[in-house]
Amino acid sequence: GGDDGGGGDADSDEPIKIGIIADLSGATGDVGTPYNQGMLAYVKWRNADGGIEGRQIDADSNDYAYEVPQAESLYKQYVNDGVVAIQGWGTGDTEALSASVGKDELPFMSGSFAEPLTDPEEAPYNFVVAPTYSDQMRVALNWINEDSGGTGEVAVFHNDSPFGQAPVQDGADWVEEKGYDLGYESYAMPGGSQNYVGLLSQAQSQGAKYIVIQNVASPAALVAKDIAAQNLDMKIVCLNWCANELFIDSAGADAAEGHILIQPFAPMSAEKPGHDPIKEFLEEEGTDPETIGTSWVQGWYAMHAMAEGMEATLADGNELTGANIREALETMGPIDTGEVIGGGPLEFSADSHRGTTATGIYQAQGGAMVELEAGATP
Amino acid sequence: MSNFINQLAYGLADGSILALAALGFVLIYKATGVINFAQGEFLLVGAYMFYTAYVVMGLPLIGAVFFGVVVATIIGVLVERLILRPMVGENPISIIMVTIGLSMFLKAVVQAFYGTTPKNQPAILPRSSVEFLGASIPLNRLLAIVIAAVVLTAFTIFFRKSRHGIAMRAVADDQQAAMTMGISVRRIFAMAWALAAVSALIAGVLLGDISAVDQNIAAFGLMVFPVVILGGLDSVPGTIVGGLTIGLLHQFTAAYWDAGLAGVVPYIALVLILLVRPYGIFGETRIERV
Amino acid sequence: MAATSTGIHHRNYTSELRLRATKTEYFRLGLMLVLLLVVPFVLDNYWLSIANTILIAVIGAVGLNILVGYTGQISLGQGGFMAVGAYSSAILSDRIGLPTPVAILLAVLLTAAVGVFFGLPGLRLKGLYLAIATLASQVIIEFLVRRDYGDFLTEGLGYINVDRFAFLGFEVGGREVFEQQWYWILLVLAVLAVISARNIFRTGLGRSFMAVRDQDIAAEAIGVNLTRAKLTAFAVSSGFVGLAGSLTAHYSEVISWEKFTLDVSILYLAMIIVGGLGSVAGAVYGAIFMTLLPEVIRRLANALESSMPFLGDQLPAVRNATFGAIIIAFLIFEPRGLDRIWQRLKDYVRFWPFRY
Amino acid sequence: MLTRAYQHSLRGSHLPAGQPLLEIDNISLRFGGVKALRDISITVTEGDIHAVIGPNGAGKSSLLNCISGLYHPQEGQIRLHTTTGSGPEAAVGEEESADRATGELQTHTLTRLPPYKIARLGVARSFQNIELFSAMTVLENLMLGRHIHMKKSVLASMLWLGPARRQEIEHRQLVEEVIDLLQLQAVRNKHVGALAYGVQKRVELGRALCLQPALLLLDEPMAGMNAEEKEDMARYILDVHELAHVSVVLIEHDMNVVMDISDRVSVLDFGAKIADGTPDEVKADPAVIEAYLGAEDEDAEVREAVAKIEHDQQVEQGQSEENRG
Amino acid sequence: MLALNNVEVIYDDVILVLRGLSLAVPEGKIVALLGSNGAGKSTTLKAVSGLLPSEHGEVTDGSVTFQGQDITKMDAPDRVKLGMSLCMEGRHVFEHLTIAENLTAGAYTQKGSAEDLDLVYTYFPKLADMRSRVAGYLSGGEQQMLAIGRALMARPKLLMLDEPSLGLAPLLVQEIFGYIKRLNEERGLTVLVIEQNARRALEVADHGYIMEQGRIVLEGSAADLRENPDVKEFYLGLGEEGGRKSYREVKHYKRRKRWL
Ligand SMILES: Nc1ncnc2c1ncn2[C@@H]1O[C@H](COP(=O)(O)OP(=O)(O)OP(=O)(O)O)[C@@H](O)[C@H]1O
Ligand SMILES: Nc1ncnc2c1ncn2[C@@H]1O[C@H](COP(=O)(O)OP(=O)(O)OP(=O)(O)O)[C@@H](O)[C@H]1O
């Protein structure tokens, strides 16, 4: 039993139960760990701040090691524990659970920004808190179109999985739709490679000057290293999961220099108003804000979006159930993120769970992420 | 043409490192009959040990290498002593499972100490490139090939010439009979594991240098399987042939076909080769006489 | 088996061929049945979902044990074969619109056929070489499913949503009863799987599998067609595995390639080794053990965390290390698995207090 | 002659005694540069115990392996004669009458057949180093001997009730007779791995017998046994031969055994046949003595005794042949 | 030279195989150990050469001394260095090694010497012809020769042979026992031999032991044993009247001798 546990009456003061499915030790543990820390930090901060309408958040976070079966098992545990919402992580678990969360009426946010998840018809309880991979790809193509002066060749290197493929077709469609004079080819990046010179040579024979990468940081960094070693005249445009400090650090400041990072969540170095609470919190905790990476900020604001939805539900005097949270998220209007996400607010509606289409564009300069443009939209 | 040479160099470099990683695997199998699923984690541990010595403890390069070798030897011997020795004589599948458990354990321990973020390590091998027939080949790849070649040759000679080589094979064939020859099975086992750990350390350090010191190094271990099977589970020269073949296959598939297939093609090649040569290219045929 | 028959006298072959002979054995069986029947009424949905996971794992592990434990063909392709069962069943029922049980049946047959195909190298390869060749089948199947050429499998979605299990007007209900109803379905299937596997090894067919494992030359010399025996073993085993795969699909209602990775193959291998190779009961124990172990470790670790907060960040690593260490320790302690421990326990109790 | 009341005949051949059963025709076998067999021709007659002897490495085991299909000679042919309707299948439950030859003569060329097909023609064997299914019980090993006679449907096996069970019981009866013949009752449910060496050898013989063989190939069944155990084994082989009328090809190094129990002896050396004949002829052959037997070492007393026994035996044999005629 | 005092051996903690066995091998002599299958002969040799631990066996009582030194708990390889060499039952050649490599492995403690190799090759010329053949493909008898030759490579003072004639042709059995005698006479090698071929063993041996069920039941000089009527009947296969009985004449039911 236990399907209501954390919900209860509008004016109960029981803690609000949230389940977190985190990757702390699996394939994406390098970004999954700070993301999870960011979420938990937010919870701590918010609770210290009086919680949500006076109620504390009780976030139960568990590692699923990036293994879908473990995610499913955790999910069932959370459902049984009576959580009212779930924070997921990867594409695999998000997809695997999207039908279940729909049936169980549990709002679900995650680090997977695939386009189909924004469609309430397809995934009624999934909310995407950032521009989708496809939107990021569109922004990237816009930028490339401009940077190249209207013609050029683009090679898309993507993780060889649905996560990697997610924006590939949409990108091609975008080029066509916009009538860009850009060549567009996509290449799968095999896992576990020790160099991408083979891929680069294919890109080279295509004549590509731009490499859009939809993958995590380590392989993207390897591409940067290889480009540097080969003295190739190519510019990398990283989307989301490789658009972070890890990419720059792993590649080394030299190899990363000049590459473009499409990152919807402003890193600490961008100094947005939304970073203030984070800094405050960190100073209290005695942590140096400089050491905080983008993924951490992503976690913080993903949790923020969820908390705001809950707050709106309670503020409306509604019982805190999944369905009510969903409705609140859809109807509450913009959620302020202090310009951290896409340089503006998030907003969901009943027809679209696409929080925003805007993203920041950064460039690696001197080993840091330097903002080129905030709130770029397709 | 220049592109081809470039790919060749990269493929050979990856292949040499693969061969080194496979060498440890083969040594263990040859002497003890154990299939070590934790070979990738040995690479991982090796890379992190070196990182600890070189970056965290700030030892000079030589000192760091020495430290790494010593620690790797100790780990190899400990693993043999504590985990594999009690399993002597058990079903090979159970032993495989133990090494799988070991791999989980080692990986988790590395994670507990070093976290999941990749570590920055200053370049050990020069990053500059040399021009060759119009191709620019990074020096670190070339040096990786050279180092691997030296180590592999040393090992091959060791096994050809030294009586330990024969002793190892004898132990692999029949432990009891080896004992009656005065061969200390324990010593041979410990030696095999220690040597395997050391060769894994070298491979791990090279890998860490050309890509990054992170958890992905362990994943490289999975590629060891097609290598050793191709060359023959118990053949030292086989690791070289297998390593280079797989390295090149991988590289050329990525460069001239579909990079996504690069992970699969070695396996397809492997199955095809096995159908022609069921014990790999140099593997010892299992003797079944009645 | 030998030990259990001490002091029992059979009057005819029929009675000797029975699986259970003594009153104690019948008593144990009865006890177990009662337990199985009571389970859905005492467990909450979460633990029921674990029970369901175990039941599916039982089917898969029994199937794998037929191949690895009984026939001696090490397989690392379990995940791939489960994927075949899952995807085919999902497509047949969802897209083609076949009734679920029919889809499952066809999926089982298809997986058996695919198993035979990937078992072909087994005709020439032995031992570890075969193991690695089956690793190749895992890699290849996983790649095909992940790559999904022509969007044939998932229609570009990357995953398939599977409709709720329904048959002849019956449909599994919502959250309240979902786990319970599945429990009954899975229990029946798992019990059937276990019984039929045991039956196989009471007959000549099963013996010929074991003969191939123990001494293939001698097996051939007494007339066992190795090709046929091995391929049959691959087919039967893959059939069970395909069933487990397609049940996974219908039970979890969504499938993607990430559910059938090499880790799954290794997990199942762990089940049968920890449970006991070449023993149907062992596969069952192994499935239970390996499904519960991470759960138990997680709960223990979480409990520990509150008393030892410094563990905090390291918790997942500590948990994984513990998991690995337990497997190692367990196999060092008893390489022949839980089944063996159980046998010894029974002997101990039976002969107590006269131990020698 | 002694008989026992067994329901099943263990003999799988219906050729009349004295007819050629197996013809080995100029076979040669090479392993790389090693010539294991050179141009060997041997004919095994139905109803005989045919011994093959020779120094170590002469190719005896290889010859047996060629017959049972584990090796394929590069040259030459091996033919097995059977009669239609007389395969082991038909022999189940039939009453045995030695002189009945049903159906037509059929000749099978074994040289290219895989081992399991040869086994199905009724050629059963034991191995030089025991090759039992060590993880199984004696009973299971013997039941495996029935493999070629059993139906192996997957579905029926899974169901158990009905055909599968009936079949198990049916074949179990014959197996029990073999257990009785070889006195294996006490170890029926033991794992063979745990049995004494001599008993394992007997189980191996039993497994071959369960096939209801037309021809039984035994590779050094008495190696590693002391005098007493050899006597037992000899007795079992003779029982198989005399009670079940199974033709036997026997490899053995103990000359006393060979000379005592075999009807015919072929001698190999370096892969070639150097002699062929009755035990007495072979024993007297100087080539055989030089290559194999060595200088006669038994004291005169023993030799005399042997000669006397042999004489008695021949007389006895002569009588029994007369009786038959 | 070698003495076993009251040795008790247990396998797997439960199977009691040797029950207080004592025997002595004097320096420079050949001693034969006879007994039926499963009597514990091989176990005795394993206890002497330290192989029991690798089979879950253990000497639980008594002691083994070699040249006055207590070696009951010593590691197997160290015993080889002391000069004891065992040629195991069932050959146990290294299948994947060539004959030459097998012999080299045999000389592991001796750091290899060509002289020993030549010695073995002169004793077993057949091996010399086949030196680069892989041992696993040799015929049974050839493997047996190799196993004995390999044991000699360690330059033992005490050579222990477990059923050396197993599977050997008569001529070769004769030869092998000839070599044993020769090695004993020419090089003063002490030999402890287990044999089923009792006639042959008692011919070359100076002393014999007969064991049953883990105990010595009869001992004496080889000559005495040859004349013992029980030994004659049960080990030498001679009929009661002294002549050899034909195997054809063996009864289904016959007298068995057990010394218990
Ligand atoms: N599979 C094989 N590969 C290579 N050589 C082989 C093979 N089988 C047998 N031989 C060789 O063929 C020859 C004959 O061997 P075989 O085993 O037939 O001898 P044998 O007469 O049975 O001897 P023994 O009495 O010692 O058992 C030997 O020299 C052996 O080395
Ligand atoms: N590793 C072992 N574990 C358990 N029991 C064993 C083991 N080795 C031998 N035995 C048992 O010990 C007893 C004596 O065995 P051993 O091999 O010493 O006999 P043996 O006299 O050499 O016989 P054989 O003539 O058959 O070689 C046998 O009953 C055997 O079953």
Ligand SMILES: [Mg+2]
């Ligand atoms: Mg032979």
Ligand SMILES: [Mg+2]
């Ligand atoms: Mg013995």
